[in-house]
Structure formats: structure tokens, C-alpha cells
Amino acid sequence: DYCKPCPPSAECSDNTALATIGVPAGYWRASPSSAVLTACRDFGGDRAGEARCAGNERGAKQASRRLEEAGSDEYCAPGFTGPECQLCAAENHYLVDGDECKECAPRGAAAGRIAGIVLGLCVACGLTVWAYSMTAWRKKTFIGPLLRFADRSVKYYVGGGMTAKVKILFGFYQISTVLSSTYSARLPDKYTGWTDKLANAISIDWSGFILPEQCLGYGERLVVSALSPVVLIALLMGTGIALRLHVWRTASPRPKLWAEAALGLLDLTPAGLVLIFCFVPSISASIFRSWSCQAYTISPPNEPLEQVSYMRQDASVECGTEDHESITDVAVGFIVLWPVGSLVLFTSLLAACYKPLQAKSPNALTRATAFLHREYEKTWYWWEAVELARKLVLTGFVLLIPEKNAFLRLVVATLVCSCYAVVLAVVRPYKRVEDDVLAVATSLALLLLFLGTNWTTIFLGIEERSGTDDADAVLGFGSLNGIVDTMIVLVVFALVFFLIGAVVAARRVAKVPTVRLVSTKQPPELSIGTGITWHL
Numbered sequence: 001d002y003c004k005p006c007p008p009s010a011e012c013s014d015n016t017a018l019a020t021i022g023v024p025a026g027y028w029r030a031s032p033s034s035a036v037l038t039a040c041r042d043f044g045g046d047r048a049g050e051a052r053c054a055g056n057e058r059g060a061k062q063a064s065r066r067l068e069e070a071g072s073d074e075y076c077a078p079g080f081t082g083p084e085c086q087l088c089a090a091e092n093h094y095l096v097d098g099d100e101c102k103e104c105a106p107r108g109a110a111a112g113r114i115a116g117i118v119l120g121l122c123v124a125c126g127l128t129v130w131a132y133s134m135t136a137w138r139k140k141t142f143i144g145p146l147l148r149f150a151d152r153s154v155k156y157y158v159g160g161g162m163t164a165k166v167k168i169l170f171g172f173y174q175i176s177t178v179l180s181s182t183y184s185a186r187l188p189d190k191y192t193g194w195t196d197k198l199a200n201a202i203s204i205d206w207s208g209f210i211l212p213e214q215c216l217g218y219g220e221r222l223v224v225s226a227l228s229p230v231v232l233i234a235l236l237m238g239t240g241i242a243l244r245l246h247v248w249r250t251a252s253p254r255p256k257l258w259a260e261a262a263l264g265l266l267d268l269t270p271a272g273l274v275l276i277f278c279f280v281p282s283i284s285a286s287i288f289r290s291w292s293c294q295a296y297t298i299s300p301p302n303e304p305l306e307q308v309s310y311m312r313q314d315a316s317v318e319c320g321t322e323d324h325e326s327i328t329d330v331a332v333g334f335i336v337l338w339p340v341g342s343l344v345l346f347t348s349l350l351a352a353c354y355k356p357l358q359a360k361s362p363n364a365l366t367r368a369t370a371f372l373h374r375e376y377e378k379t380w381y382w383w384e385a386v387e388l389a390r391k392l393v394l395t396g397f398v399l400l401i402p403e404k405n406a407f408l409r410l411v412v413a414t415l416v417c418s419c420y421a422v423v424l425a426v427v428r429p430y431k432r433v434e435d436d437v438l439a440v441a442t443s444l445a446l447l448l449l450f451l452g453t454n455w456t457t458i459f460l461g462i463e464e465r466s467g468t469d470d471a472d473a474v475l476g477f478g479s480l481n482g483i484v485d486t487m488i489v490l491v492v493f494a495l496v497f498f499l500i501g502a503v504v505a506a507r508r509v510a511k512v513p514t515v516r517l518v519s520t521k522q523p524p525e526l527s528i529g530t531g532i533t534w535h536l
Contacts, residue, residue, distance in 0.1 A: 004301070007035040018300060026050035028075045028084050030296035030308055038296060040084045041098075048098025052077055052085040083296060083310045087214070094214035104215035114224075118232065164375035164435045167277070171387065172442040174281040175394050176449055181292070181312065182285060182399060183413065184406040185453045186460055186480075218290070218314035219327045225286050226334045229279050233272045240268035266368040273371045276342055280388070281395045284339040286313075288399035290331035293319035295403055309403065339392050343385065346372060350382045357381050380429035390420055394446075410454050417447040434502035441498030445491045452487030456480055 006012035011022030019032040026049045027037045040049030054077040076085035079101055088094060088101035096102050131137065131147070138147050157163075179185040213221065244264030248254060292312045299306035309319035317323050349369045356366045357378060366373075373381040393416055398409040421443035428436040455475060462471040472478045477486075 007037060009037045009039070010035075023056040023075050025055040026053055027055060028053045030083065031298035033300045034297045035301045036297040038084060041086070043086065043095060043098035045098025045100075049084075051099035052080045082315050083294065084315075086315050092215070094212040096212075104212065107216075114228075118228075122232075122235065161375065161432050161435065163371070164430060164432065165438060167375075168435065168439050168442055170278070171281075171391055172446060174391060175446055178285055178395050179449065179453055181289065182395060183409050183450075183453060184403070185410075185456060213313070214316075217327075218311060218317065219330055221313075222286060222290065222327065222330060222334065226283055226338060229275060229283065230337070233275055236268045236272050236275075237265055240264040240266075243267070263364065266364050269368040270371050273369065276345070277371070277388075280338060280342045281391045284335075284342075284392055284396040285399075287331050287334045287338060288396040289313050290328050292399050293403050339396055343388055343392065346385045346388055347382075350385055353381070375431060375435060376429050377431055380427060383429040390416065407454075407457055410450060410457065414447065414450045414454065417443060417450055421447060433505045437498055437502035437505055441495055441502075444498075445494050448490045448494060449487060452483060452490075455483045455487075459483060 006016075007021065009024065009027055011024060013022065016022070018035060021035075023029060023037060026040055026047075028040050029037050040053035042048040045051070053075055056075055073081050073085075076082075079089050081087050081089045086095060090101060092104045093101040094104055131143065132150060134147075138144050138151075216224075241261050241264035244260050244267065245257075248257070248260045289312065293309035294312050294315075295307040295309045297305065298308050311317045311319060311324065311327075317327065349365075350372055353366045353369055353373060356363050357373065372384045376383045394413055398412055401409050401412070421440060424436070424440050424443055430436045430439065455477070459471045459475055459477060459480060462474055468478065475483070477483045
């Protein structure tokens with residue numbers, strides 16, 4: 001009866017209907033009844049999206065017939081299928097460089113490589129610790145210089161209080177690299193390219209490292225990712241107990257067996273806590289991504305919105321189906337194990353340390369858990385649990401907000417970052433003033449990142465509905481790159497500004513006359529021995 005404007009990025013010749021609009025190479029749509037064209041991602045290749053998504057530039061009648069038969073796969077080049085043509089049509093094949101399919105390796109060989117790598121790492125770490133403990137080797141010709149260099153590095157690391165600084169920067173990195181995967185932020189490749197590579201480098205997804213992701217279903221990958229660090233930590237704890245019991249056998253008189261086993265457990269507790277600190281955000285994010293779905297419109301314009309959704313981490317699984325529910329059922333169990341379990345573990349250990357820390361009478365437990373509380377003031381010794389809760393909320397729990405309300409995730413993250421930065425500035429939980437400044441700086445930098453992501457989401461929403469001119473008029477930016485560049489410049493400026501402030505503050509504090517330790521340049525922490533109630 002009447003004509004409508006051609007959908008954005010589509011090609012409309014004479015006598016074109018919605019089902020027969022021309023879809024150019026590099027674009028894909030979920031249904032012939034949809035007017036929304038999706039740009040196919042490159043997935044690391046050079047214009048790979050155009051190679052996979054061949055488009056539909058042929059006669060209207062011929063296109064209509066083929067679309068009825070093939071559906072959305074009509075827009076895919078031969079050998080590709082699925083949303084955005086990102087799946088290989090052949091079984092047991094995976095996508096390489098965004099436009100090529102290769103056959104998957106046998107799973108048995110991949111499992112063997114995983115076991116070999118883990119065993120090799122354990123042996124290498126054990127040999128390194130053993131060699132470092134050999135004091136007489138410092139004088140040897142070959143290994144001596146390396147051990148002396150390690151001694152100097154440890155001295156400077158401890159003296160500079162680097163543990164707190166590394167933890168702060170690592171937490172900033174863990175959150176900043178999940179903008180695209182957790183918050184559905186559509187950012188340029190120049191940002192997501194290197195952040196995704198960094199995120200994959202620190203991820204504990206051994207299955208994806210050894211065997212390509214499309215060669216394993218997401219449920220299987222999730223099981224491997226969540227259980228492999230549990231096995232590694234259990235091996236560490238078992239090793240500590242075994243070493244203690246080995247010494248116990250030759251001791252005379254022998255102490256109680258259970259007490260010696262408990263000390264063995266505490267011996268390697270610091271290493272276990274470091275592993276949990278490093279990997280719990282990435283593992284938790286992987287667990288919560290079981291609910292992360294990419295939605296595509298299948299309904300015609302001016303009709304009630306209908307969408308079909310596929311898992312972002314496994315495009316072969318349609319969200320809401322039985323296959324997807326089986327994955328989310330497994331994920332619920334792992335939520336109890338990792339996000340909730342790690343938070344309960346940290347809180348319980350810190351609660352058990354309350355009386356010894358307040359009384360300044362350290363025991364075996366406070367020494368084993370020093371990684372959690374050593375850099376904080378006595379009043380705020382439990383702050384590590386708060387920091388872990390913040391990271392879990394920003395990297396995982398926000399994914400429980402439905403995909404259709406993805407912008408609400410950004411609102412929640414912005415509010416969390418704002419409140420956390422204010423609280424940090426008020427309570428100043430760290431012992432070192434430069435650590436307080438660095439923590440506030442990274443929190444403000446995260447706030448700027450989330451504000452910038454808010455701008456990009458609003459910009460793209462206005463651009464898709466009204467065009468670039470209206471987006472420029474509302475936000476003052478004519479392109480997405482302009483927003484991202486501004487965001488990066490502001491973040492770098494904030495970090496540099498506060499870094500300079502931290503150095504200046506640390507130098508001022510160092511000039512205040514007081515008794516300080518030579519090793520750390522900080523006031524000594526005097527402890528009270530067993531049976532003593534006060535000291536001068």
C-alpha cells in the first residue's frame with residue numbers, strides 16, 4: 001500500500017519488499033522479516049566479516065525463494081552458518097582468523113597437554129623455590145648471580161610495599177578488560193583488540209588455551225575452567241601437608257599429628273590465597289557469562305518486538321532452550337563454589353584473625369593470611385573482602401541483569417565506582433599514603449571508563465535510530481572513535497596526575513621525623529609476645 005525508507009546499510013532497488021532487501025557483504029540479519037542488519041565481526045581477521053557474511057545481492061524473486069529455504073544462513077558464505085556466520089558448517093571444525101575453518105584436534109591429546117603443562121609448572125615452581133632456599137649457592141659461578149639478583153629484587157619489592165600496588169593495579173586491569181564482554185559495550189577494535197588479548201592471557205580457561213573454544217561446548221569449558229584451579233590449590237595444600245608429615249616422621253619427640261598437618265596446610269596457604277585472588281574474578285565472570293546472550297531482532301518494524309538470542313560464548317546454543325538451561329544449572333553450582341565461596345573464605349579467615357591482629361599478637365594463622373591484611377590499617381584489616389566483593393559485582397553479578405536491560409548494568413557499575421571512590425577517599429584503609437592515592441586514582445579511572453562506555457552506548461543508540469547528525473547534536477561527538485579517544489586520554493591523565501600526587505605525598509611523609517625500618521622505610525609494627533601484656 002505504501003513504501004517505507006530503506007533500512008540502514010541495506011540496498012533497496014525497485015519493487016523491493018522487506019523479505020528481499022539487498023544485504024551487502026559484511027552484514028547479516030536473523031530473519032527475512034527483520035529490518036535490522038547486523039555488521040559481522042572480524043574476530044581477529046582482516047575484513048573477515050565480509051568474507052564470512054557474503055550478503056544477498058541477487059534478484060528479488062530468487063532471494064525470496066532462497067531465504068524461505070535457508071533462513072538467515074542465506075547471507076553466509078559456503079562453509080559458514082549461525083549468527084553472524086561465525087560457526088563452521090562442518091562438524092568438529094573451528095573458526096580461525098575470522099574467515100577459515102580448521103578441524104579440531106583430538107580431545108585426549110588436548111587433555112594430555114593440559115596435564116603436562118600443569119605438572120611442568122608445578123615442578124618448575126618447586127625447583128625454583130628449592131634453589132632460592134639454598135644459601136650456599138649464592139657463591140656459585142653460574143646460578144649465584146641469578147640468586148643474588150633475586151635477593152635484590154625481593155628487597156626492593158618488600159621495601160617499596162609493591163604487593164599493595166600490584167593488587168590495586170591488577171584489580172583495575174581485571175575490571176577494565178570486561179567492558180565489551182560483560183557490559184555489551186560496542187567499542188572500536190583498537191580498544192577491544194588489545195584488551196581482549198590481555199583478558200585471555202590472564203584467564204584460567206585452560207580448555208580454550210589448549211583446544212579452540214568451538215571444539216568444546218561452553219558447559220564443558222566451564223567445568224574445566226572452574227575445577228582446574230581447585231585441583232591446583234588442592235595439590236598445593238596436599239604438598240604442604242606431605243612435607244610437614246615427612247619431617248614429623250623423623251622428629252623426636254613427635255608432636256600431635258593433626259597439629260602438624262594443620263601447620264602444613266598453613267605453610268602453602270599464602271600461595272593458595274594468591275591463586276584465588278588472581279583467578280576468582282575471571283572464573284566468576286566466565287560463570288556468569290552463562291546468562292550473557294546476544295539478541296537479534298526477527299520481528300518486522302512497527303510490530304511487537306521479537307528477538308532470538310544466542311550465547312555470546314557459544315553461538316551454537318540458543319538462549320532459553322534446554323541446552324542453555326543445562327549450562328545455567330551447572331553455572332549455579334559454580335556460583336556457590338567460586339564467587340560466593342571465595343567471599344565467604346576471605347571473610348572467615350579475616351574474622352578469625354580479628355583478635356590476634358587487634359591484640360598485636362600474631363600467630364600462625366595471621367602470618368599465613370598476611371596477603372589479605374598486611375597492607376591495611378589495623379582498623380580496616382578486613383578491607384580485602386570489600387575489594388573482592390566490588391570486583392565480583394563489576395565483573396560477574398551484573399550479568400544477572402537481563403540482556404535487554406544491558407544499559408542498567410552500566411548504571412549500576414557507574415554508581416558502584418562512584419560510591420567506592422568516595423569511601424576510599426574518606427576511610428583511607430592502606431598503611432602507605434601512596435597506596436591510598438593509587439587506589440583512589442584507579443577507582444576514578446574506572447569511573448571515567450564506565451562514563452565513556454555510557455556515552456558510546458547512547459551514541460550508538462541515537463545513531464541507529466536517527467543518524468550520526470542527531471548523535472553529534474546531543475553528545476557533541478561525531479564518531480565513536482572520538483568518544484573512545486577522549487575516554488582513554490582522560491583515564492591516562494587521571495592516572496598520571498594521581499601517580500605524581502602519590503610520589504609527592506610519599507616523599508613528604510618520609511621526611512617526617514620518626515623511627516622507621518631500613519627494609520620498608522615504614523614505622524615498625526611492634527608485636528606482643530605470648531604471655532606478655534605490655535611493652536615500652
